[in-house]
Amino acid sequence: MACPICDAPTDAKFRPFCSKRCADVDLAKWLTGSYAIPSQDEDDVENLAEALDDAIKNDPDRLH
Numbered sequence: 001m002a003c004p005i006c007d008a009p010t011d012a013k014f015r016p017f018c019s020k021r022c023a024d025v026d027l028a029k030w031l032t033g034s035y036a037i038p039s040q041d042e043d044d045v046e047n048l049a050e051a052l053d054d055a056i057k058n059d060p061d062r063l064h
């Protein structure tokens with residue numbers, strides 16, 4: 001079996017990966033991929049950022 005990230009032989013300790021590094025790379029890919037899938041959510045993120053911005057401007061003491 002080969003590492004799905006770099007095709008090096010799999011290490012039993014990090015199966016199915018060859019190393020901790022490749023396991024981390026896969027996790028990062030999985031996380032960023034899960035954020036990228038719903039394309040219409042970009043607007044939601046923007047709206048959320050704006051709403052957060054407004055909340056901070058209108059009520060800065062809330063953060064302290």
Ligand SMILES: [Zn+2]
Nearest residue numbers: 003006018022
């Ligand atoms: Zn690898």
